[in-house]
Amino acid sequence: MFLTRLLEPTVTASAHCDLPCGVYDPEQARIEAESCYKIIEKYNASSDEQFKTRAIVIKEERAELAKHHIDVLWSDYFKPEHVQKYPEITELCWKAAKQCSKVKGSLDLGEAKTLLDMIDKIADVWTKAGGPQATRVQKAVAARA
Amino acid sequence: MEPALSAGDWILVSGLSRPPRAGEIVLVRDPREPERLMLKRVAAVAGGACTVLGDSPEESTDSRTFGPVPFANVLGRALFRYAPVGRIGWLW
Numbered sequence: 718m719f720l721t722r723l724l725e726p727t728v729t730a731s732a733h734c735d736l737p738c739g740v741y742d743p744e745q746a747r748i749e750a751e752s753c754y755k756i757i758e759k760y761n762a763s764s765d766e767q768f769k770t771r772a773i774v775i776k777e778e779r780a781e782l783a784k785h786h787i788d789v790l791w792s793d794y795f796k797p798e799h800v801q802k803y804p805e806i807t808e809l810c811w812k813a814a815k816q817c818s819k820v821k822g823s824l825d826l827g828e829a830k831t832l833l834d835m836i837d838k839i840a841d842v843w844t845k846a847g848g849p850q851a852t853r854v855q856k857a858v859a860a861r862a
Numbered sequence: 863m864e865p866a867l868s869a870g871d872w873i874l875v876s877g878l879s880r881p882p883r884a885g886e887i888v889l890v891r892d893p894r895e896p897e898r899l900m901l902k903r904v905a906a907v908a909g910g911a912c913t914v915l916g917d918s919p920e921e922s923t924d925s926r927t928f929g930p931v932p933f934a935n936v937l938g939r940a941l942f943r944y945a946p947v948g949r950i951g952w953l954w
Binding site: 724725726728729730731732 | 863867869872873889898899900901902916944945
């Protein structure tokens with residue numbers, strides 16, 4: 718065990734198609750979190766046991782996806798200079814990822830709402846850090862009109 | 863870099879004692895993101911820089927994307943794979 722640790726490389730290099738595409742947007746996490754929110758609403762409104770079971774399975778999947786997207790923002794998008802300027806981002810991402818786990822295991826609409834608010838706080842930092850201009854491909858004006 | 867290198871391989875890299883040559887696997891800094899290190903194969907050497915390509919061209923991000931890499935950004939040459947045990951061997 719000790720020998721393995723001693724021999725373990727200290728530097729990691731990529732040698733495959735790990736392409737940093739550079740597109741990052743908290744909206745991706747928010748859409749998954751919104752799914753969780755709406756699924757919980759539908760779960761509570763339904764009396765169909767089969768539907769309720771499916772709702773739980775899908776909500777757990779969506780919560781996991783939301784966590785993944787937050788993790789990607791945290792580990793790939795936010796750089797040391799962002800953390801220096803917006804030190805709160807570390808805790809925001811960490812707490813939001815934990816909240817995803819909570820939503821995954823809960824049918825409380827309040828927990829899902831809390832997650833949405835947390836993602837919005839991450840989005841505020843992302844916007845302040847110039848995320849929309851730096852990471853997204855701009856839509857044509859005609860497409861938005 | 864499949865099949866020469868696989869994810870999780872443990873590699874011994876030595877600093878450059880001479881300019882890299884075509885065919886060798888080198889450790890380079892990604893010119894677009896200097897903290898990212900990559901292992902790529904040297905395709906050509908010219909004027910203090912080398913063109914590096916991955917072994918799986920359709921999946922690789924290499925000099926076709928970021929151009930030739932100056933020697934200053936070539937940190938070393940991959941010499942030897944020491945793990946996993948079944949794949950131990952020289953890399954040239």
